[in-house]
Amino acid sequence: MKTITKALYLLTVLIAFNGCGGNGKTGNIKVDGIQSKVQKVLSGNEIELKNGLKVQILGIKPTEHTKDYLEKQVKGETVIVIADSRQKQFIKSYKTKVKTYVKLKGEKYCISGKLLLNGTADLRQTAVHDSLEHFKAYPNIGGGRPPMSQTELLTYMKPATFMVYCQNEGLGTGFFINDNGLALTNNHVYDGSQNAVICFFGDDGKLDATNYRKINRVLYTVRTGEKERIDFTVFQVQLDNGEKVRYMPLIKQHARDGEKIAKIGCPLGTSLCDFQPGTLSHYNEGYFTHNIPTNHGDSGGPIVNFKGEVIGVNQSIDFNDVIREQAKGIAYGVDAVLIRQVLDENNIQYGR
Template structure:
């Protein structure tokens, strides 16, 4: 069942390309945030599960000289100006092209063409590049464009849609690398700089702003929240996805991911950009490089959130939780006796609601952990407590 959200928290829509400024109406009472990929993507209708789920124009430039060791961006001192910092960091920022097969006729395969454009940044001399999951999602080929216009094919090392992070790698000498800083040291009011391929065409665009807030939460249509996000007001646009948010030491303190354009119907918003904290990026990229994915717990149900309005319409005695639509065979939930139409209201005593989605609560556990679920079963009008041993999320969920 397709889910709709109208909570007061931020609502992230899956409209990936609004180059022409088209902005769909927001859910009533919420804010609408857009991913920053610079090419349109069909609206996705996703069944909920519990699993903690334009051609780029570049100026011609000389071919970079191959070096055995790419020069890292120094962090020993603060640059004399923003321009100095950008000059040092910009070679480590790349444009990422997501290429997919387009429109083959009469059963033909179609031609591989750019389907979307984002940004990434080089983190080591092995050519590893951090970007967003939604930048490379669905790609059949990935191409990287360096600041001087040179191009290289890249391969996907690992991706995690729940954190919206991906790591890709090129097999050519890289011109520079940029270090990950400590996002925990940020304070509201700190100056930050964003670099990215705005609209896909304007590569390595530089904007400046300040940290506006910390610990923000963005709600996604898939029923989980992107938590602990950095809010900032450095202007960012479609194409900036996956690009670095930098402190004045030239360190990456965040990965730009989403921007709020509309607060409610007819009410526009300005200066609301969001980035994934660098400390989150550090931990997850290590796992993506090592294993190709982030291991997350798995319950094995399809569900929809229970809202107070839905509860009232169905005369239910509970007004929060998730309604189980179906249970996957041989899943942890199935083996624990959870049934279709059950309403899961709590996990280890924590109420499941719009501020505490089920998937995000599962993020607090690992496969093999035992959790207690409080369940209301409408068909028997009883409240049960069920112990479930969490499994490992399959790759295809």
């Protein structure tokens, strides 16, 4: 299994750096190198160019998440078509359909490779011959996920994040850490003592009250005290038969003080997916401070770096005890490295 997993990772990376080539002339228009604006998104892995060419993007499985990405990040942009040697090399007319890789003009990574590396798409193992050959020219590949833009990060985070509704009408935010429904939030949001459900966000960023799942059971929960800042619950969401969910991996090593980070949360009373960027301020023992604007309802939500790795769980806000106002710019997160250690010690299987 480890060999298969490693091979799939290599295919993911090599698709990102895909090269091209081949022969077999059947028309007078060379597919490789065609440039045009994306006029329409047809599905989660198909686009139509302004010149009339329809392109099925190799290497990714089409989903609503990949379609959303193409709509927001690729539509209207100029792309370069990259042919695979086992597919068409020449066409008679642009009014046809081809299977190729596609790259945004001026970018290093192919679209399919970028979606695979940041976890938005799943690998479709078809026609990766040229990528495999090209991979040999990149012996030092392996630096992990490429950084994302803010809009890419929001698109990536949204399907893995949800609102937690408790029986006592308390609420907060939570997120998945594997595709089988394992999730995290704060203990003060949900401690397992009452019934609760989670609600997903719709494509418009608003909570969809009709799309909910029950919380099945709590696997681990801890709250060390109001001033200790270590406050989280690991729980299992009851998914439909065969259902898989998007999730975000926990970081393996601490991010650096001053690094760009971001959060998604559900500020109380808005029922909206609220995305805010910021900066990691300082690590402490088991928690860290950050300057992301945070409100009640954001508790339990993910704080990630710009590679989409979870660095912590949004935990609390400081208040001025004299005037009882929110202390601007002082918020806390539970350290994801600590959470990884707890999961490992308790043999709880999470996404890697």
